[in-house]
Amino acid sequence: GAGVSQSPSNKVTEKGKDVELRCDPISGHTALYWYRQSLGQGLEFLIYFQGNSAPDKSGLPSDRFSAERTGGSVSTLTIQRTQQEDSAVYLCASTLSLFSNQPQHFGDGTRLSIL
């Protein structure tokens, strides 16, 4: 497809389980961003990638969160030992390049619910 694709669209899991969220950016976009939107809140920046490199991981909420990107394309966000406070919509966005002022193209997000 032409846009940013995220999967799954919804994920319900039990507390303590690990989850993996996937983002497929627009073809040719070298920069990729992950955000989290908790209920009633704004978008919280988590991490960005330029190519396969993530220079700034300070936005990740805890060491249970990790992200990787391989081949300069698909990225996965992994949450280990999930907690109820991890419940949120996780959004991915991409831009053609990192160092220019461009609007980000967002996917429709993954709605994560931790029981």
Next chain:
Amino acid sequence: DQQVKQNSPSLSVQEGRISILNCDYTNSMFDYFLWYKKYPAEGPTFLISISSIKDKNEDGRFTVFLNKSAKHLSLHIVPSQPGDSAVYFCAASGTGGFKTIFGAGTRLFVKA
């Protein structure tokens, strides 16, 4: 520390009237500002942007105004339409734009 603030959680406007959504920022290093629109169960979509070298940018029914001295920007929608009902996010980035900071959003209701 909220660097981008949207102090109005919601706004209700009559169809055909003007909608004004406000946004304040604290970081003087921001030089690029954007507005995104979000419908339920969809990702945000880019609406309009403005560079810090300008004080106004217009695109059809949408105009963004920037007041750098006040660190304030606003989005005007004229005339408002029911299809404009959505959550609007203000966002800002610094030189390079690698980290965009979003406000909490304002939910706009346009009544027919």
